[in-house]
Amino acid sequence: MNRVFRKVEGDSVTDIVKHTIDVLKECPYVEIHVGTDSQNHRRSTVYVTAIAYRYGNRGVHYIYHKHKMKKIKDKWTRLWNEADYSIEVANWLTSKVNVKVEIDLDYNYQEKHFSSKLVGPAVGWVESLGYKANIKPHNQIATRAADHHCR
Numbered sequence: 001m002n003r004v005f006r007k008v009e010g011d012s013v014t015d016i017v018k019h020t021i022d023v024l025k026e027c028p029y030v031e032i033h034v035g036t037d038s039q040n041h042r043r044s045t046v047y048v049t050a051i052a053y054r055y056g057n058r059g060v061h062y063i064y065h066k067h068k069m070k071k072i073k074d075k076w077t078r079l080w081n082e083a084d085y086s087i088e089v090a091n092w093l094t095s096k097v098n099v100k101v102e103i104d105l106d107y108n109y110q111e112k113h114f115s116s117k118l119v120g121p122a123v124g125w126v127e128s129l130g131y132k133a134n135i136k137p138h139n140q141i142a143t144r145a146a147d148h149h150c151r
Contacts, residue, residue, distance in 0.1 A: 001016075001088075001089070001092045003049070003065040003067075003089075004065060005051065005063040005064060005065045006063060006064060006065070006066075007063055008062070013063050016051070016063070016093065016096075017093075017096045017097055019063065020032070020051075020053075020093065020097050020099065021097060023053045023061070024097075024099065027053075027055050029056060030053045030054060030055055031053070031054040031056075031100075031102065031141075032051065032052070032053055032054075032093075032099055032100070032101045032102070033050075033051075033052040033054060033101070033102045033103070033104050033134070033139075033141045033142040034049070034050070034051050034052075034086050034089050034090045034093070034101055034102075034103050034104070034142055035049070035050055035052070035086055035103065035104030035105070035106065035140070035141070035142030035143035035144075035145070035146055036048065036049040036050070036081075036082040036083075036085040036086045036089075036106070036142075036143070036146055037082065037106050037143050037146035037147040037150050038072075038078050038079070038081065038082055038150065039150040039151060040071055040072070040073075040078065041071070042071075043070075043071055044068045044069060044070060044071050045068070045069055045070070045071050045072045045078060046066065046067070046068050046150050047066070047067055047068075047069070047081065047082070047085060047150075048064055048065070048066045048146040048147075048149045048150045049064065049065045049085050049086060049089055049146060050062045050063070050064040050065075050142040050143070050145040050146040050149075051063050051064070051089065051093070051142065052104075052141045052142040052145055054141055060141060060145070062141075062142065062145045064145060064146060064149050065089075066149055066150075075114055076117070076118070079106075079107070079114075079115055079118055080118060080122070082105070082106055083103075083105055083118070083122040083125065083126065086103050086104070086105070086142075087103065087125070087126065087129065087131075090103055090129075090131055091129070101131055102131060102132040102133075102134055102139070103126045103131045103132070103133055103134070104134045104139065104140050104141060104142040104143040105118075105119075105122050105123065105126065105133055105134065105135050105143070106136070106140070106143040106146075106147070107119050107122060107135050107136065108135070108136040108137075109135055109136070119135055123135065
């Protein structure tokens with residue numbers, strides 16, 4: 001995968017596989033979450049994908065990848081890409097390291113939100129691949145980290 005992930009401090013993580021293995025050696029019961037958030041700005045769309053390592057009740061460490069592209073005006077496409085990017089990273093990571101990964105989707109099941117239209121198809125897609133899907137308001141660890149870096 002040709003994505004450069006960074007720590008919160010700004011240091012790049014050159015080897016995500018080694019980083020994940022090191023985290024698992026230090027804390028074998030860590031939960032791994034992958035999530036993506038996006039934000040439209042004036043002329044561009046920013047996507048941030050985060051890999052979050054949750055240490056039970058002792059906190060979270062995460063790394064993230066941020067990329068900017070030409071503005072995507074179609075809301076469905078922009079939000080669907082969030083699931084696509086998260087699945088791509090989760091598939092890549094689980095093909096390299098034998099870990100259980102949960103995918104956090106930044107969609108809300110309440111019908112008043114546009115993203116509710118994507119809940120059924122996206123959750124079905126994620127679960128058909130063998131991952132646990134988390135949607136709002138439940139367990140949004142990676143997407144909260146991604147949201148923080150989207151703004």
